[in-house]
Amino acid sequence: MRAGHIYLIIALVLLGISFFKEKQKTKEALKATLKIFYTIIPVMVFVFVLMGLIQAYVSRETIASILGQKSGFLGILYAEIVGCIALFMPPAVFPFGGYLHDNGASYGSIAGFVFTAILIGITTLPLEIKFLGKRFTIARNIFTFVLTFFIAALMEFILK
Amino acid sequence: MKKLLKNDAFQFLSLSVVITLFIYAVNASRGMIIAQTVYVTFFEVLDIIIAVSIFIGLFQVWVKPATIVKWLGKGSGVKGFIFVCTFPIFMGGSLFTIFPLLKTLREKGARTGAIASFITAWGGKAPLLPLETKFLGWHFALLRLCFVVLFAFVMGLLMDWVGEKSV
Numbered sequence: 001m002r003a004g005h006i007y008l009i010i011a012l013v014l015l016g017i018s019f020f021k022e023k024q025k026t027k028e029a030l031k032a033t034l035k036i037f038y039t040i041i042p043v044m045v046f047v048f049v050l051m052g053l054i055q056a057y058v059s060r061e062t063i064a065s066i067l068g069q070k071s072g073f074l075g076i077l078y079a080e081i082v083g084c085i086a087l088f089m090p091p092a093v094f095p096f097g098g099y100l101h102d103n104g105a106s107y108g109s110i111a112g113f114v115f116t117a118i119l120i121g122i123t124t125l126p127l128e129i130k131f132l133g134k135r136f137t138i139a140r141n142i143f144t145f146v147l148t149f150f151i152a153a154l155m156e157f158i159l160k
Numbered sequence: 161m162k163k164l165l166k167n168d169a170f171q172f173l174s175l176s177v178v179i180t181l182f183i184y185a186v187n188a189s190r191g192m193i194i195a196q197t198v199y200v201t202f203f204e205v206l207d208i209i210i211a212v213s214i215f216i217g218l219f220q221v222w223v224k225p226a227t228i229v230k231w232l233g234k235g236s237g238v239k240g241f242i243f244v245c246t247f248p249i250f251m252g253g254s255l256f257t258i259f260p261l262l263k264t265l266r267e268k269g270a271r272t273g274a275i276a277s278f279i280t281a282w283g284g285k286a287p288l289l290p291l292e293t294k295f296l297g298w299h300f301a302l303l304r305l306c307f308v309v310l311f312a313f314v315m316g317l318l319m320d321w322v323g324e325k326s327v
Contacts, residue, residue: 004207007290011214018218025221033217036252040209042172048201049176052194056183089254090285091212095201098295107300114304115311119283124255131259132266132275139322140276143315151307159299 040091047092051099064104069160071109076152079109080145083116093117108156115148208290215287216252223251225261229268232278244277245312249284249305258282272323277316284308 019026054063067075088096097110097117105113120141128137164170180198184191232243251258262275270278284305285292292301 002207003290003294004205004211007211008207011211014218015214018222029214029217029221031217032220033213036216037210037213038169040213042169042176044205044209045198045202046172046176048198049179049194051201052197053179053183055197056187056190056193091209091288091291094288094291094295095205101296110296110300111304115283118285119255119280121255124259127256127259131263135322136272136275136319139319140279140315143276143318144280147311147314151311155300155303155307158303 040089043089043092044095047088047096051096054099054103060103063100067100067105067109069106069108069156071106073149073153075106075109076112076149076156079105079113080116080148080152083113083118084120084145085122086113086117087121087123088117090118106156107159108152111155112148112152115151116145119144119148205291205294208294212287212290219250219252219287225264228261229265232265232270232274240274241277241313241316244274244316245281245309248278248282248312249286249308251282252285252287253282255279271320273316273318273320276319277312280315281308281312283311 015026015029018029065071067079069075071078083093086093086096093114097114100113101107101110125137125141128140132140176198180191180194183194228247231247232240248258258279262278265278266275286305289301289305292304
């Protein structure tokens with residue numbers, strides 16, 4: 001059985017329990033689910049196109065030389081920068097990260113990419129400043145970038 | 161029509177089609193590589209995306225922001241600290257959706273460090289585990305999850321230190 005099917009079954013069981021407990025809330029949840037699904041799919045397709053573009057134009061050697069094990073700490077830094085400017089939604093981060101890994105990027109680089117792609121966004125900076133203040137935003141983003149570097153390096157050390 | 165053009169979903173999809181067609185026109189075999197990558201990956205993840213959407217939808221409805229605010233309190237003490245370093249791992253959404261919640265938390269008196277820990281722990285993204293394990297494997301996903309807690313913990317300490325200094 002495909003892993004995806006197992007997740008689907010778990011999701012349906014949870015939906016069933018939710019329906020049993022409160023019908024109205026479950027209806028709301030289904031509405032939210034549809035909305036999430038419609039938001040995720042187009043972004044996913046776009047990211048798959050990007051993956052296809054890389055597949056068509058960038059060689060495995062190039063990816064490995066920039067983000068591979070041999071590029072070491074620099075590779076992690078590059079991956080972090082890509083993560084900061086990538087406009088991905090979190091669900092699209094993992095297929096893209098997995099794709100890069102299959103094509104020679106190291107676990108450390110992928111970890112760097114995943115963390116910064118989720119936690120740092122050039123586009124969300126203005127919003128973060130608006131909601132949480134300039135001082136908070138600057139400090140949080142710098143600390144996130146630096147701590148991600150150490151965690152990514154540790155993960156590379158453990159997983160390689 | 162105007163509304164359609166401004167729609168994010170429409171923009172992403174049309175941009176995807178335009179890029180693929182353009183590459184196909186320039187170089188048919190490369191265009192085919194892109195089309196194939198999109199097709200294969202799409203059907204590989206479709207069921208996972210449906211499951212993940214259901215997880216996040218259920219969570220949103222059953223755990224309202226007001227409930228989270230109540231549970232967290234001021235994010236102080238050991239209990240509050242453990243809460244902000246672990247609980248957000250199970251939440252969905254993007255940065256856009258959690259900033260308003262964090263603002264509310266802050267107005268209710270949550271510490272700077274607690275807010276920062278919350279954001280970092282939210283980066284754990286447990287609802288997306290099906291996707292993460294599929295593409296990066298269980299080892300990577302579980303290790304990253306463990307590190308997220310540590311990450312959130314250190315982040316909280318650092319941001320509390322920044323928050324206290326008055327500049």
